[in-house]
Amino acid sequence: xxxxxxxxxxxxxxxxxxxxxxxxxxxxxxxxxxxxxxxxxxxxxxxxxxxxxxxxxxxxxxxxxxxxxxxxxxxxxxxxxxxxxxxxxxxxxxxxxxxxxxxxxxxxxxxxxxxxxxxxxxxxxxxxxxxxxxxxxxxxxxxxxxxxxxxxxxxxxxxxx
Numbered sequence: 676x677x678x679x680x681x682x683x684x685x686x687x688x689x690x691x692x693x694x695x696x697x698x699x700x701x702x703x704x705x706x707x708x709x710x711x712x713x714x715x716x717x718x719x720x721x722x723x724x725x726x727x728x729x730x731x732x733x734x735x736x737x738x739x740x741x742x743x744x745x746x747x748x749x750x751x752x753x754x755x756x757x758x759x760x761x762x763x764x765x766x767x768x769x770x771x772x773x774x775x776x777x778x779x780x781x782x783x784x785x786x787x788x789x790x791x792x793x794x795x796x797x798x799x800x801x802x803x804x805x806x807x808x809x810x811x812x813x814x815x816x817x818x819x820x821x822x823x824x825x826x827x828x829x830x831x832x833x834x835x836x
Contacts, residue, residue: 688716694723696821699742700786708756712828720827721758725749727765727820731787734778734810734817742790749822758826766823769816775808778817 692711701707704725711721726743737743744752746765753760772778782788792799799807811817 683714687714688719689714690716690719692719692721694721696724696785698723699725699744700790705752705755708752708758708826712757715828717831718827720761720825722823722825724766724821724823727767727822729767729818729820732818733814734807735791740787740791744822746822749824753824753826754829757829759829759832760824760826762825764823766819766821768819770819771816772811775811778811 692714694707694711698704698707708721708723715721728743728745730743731740746763749763750760770781772781779788788799798804
């Protein structure tokens with residue numbers, strides 16, 4: 676199912692809830708995970724991936740792109756949501772793009788372009804675009820990094836012991 680789970684009542688139960696590269700776009704990731712936790716069956720799991728600190732580091736400085744997480748930040752989000760990480764991994768990869776236009780299309784297709792603009796219908800300013808394009812042209816590769824977590828309800832783990 677691909678629906679707004681925030682509208683489900685707690686009587687709905689799921690064995691698995693997957694945030695496929697979307698949690699970092701949610702207004703409140705902790706609240707979203709708490710809601711998802713309340714929708715899990717007794718042995719249910721939540722899987723999610725979020726961009727790591729190194730994601731797109733060649734073209735965006737820390738203050739230009741919200742929604743990149745360190746392992747420590749992600750662990751804290753998981754804990755605050757009342758979850759326990761059964762496993763966590765860092766997935767790194769390098770990307771190349773033939774043109775800057777292809778890179779912009781990629782950013783738009785994954786929501787990064789929109790996130791930078793706070794999801795408005797505006798375009799980047801010409802000045803910002805020039806800065807990003809220069810960084811892109813100066814880079815041989817663009818870094819991809821995702822932190823992937825497999826979580827269960829912390830209380831259900833503790834009750835088993």
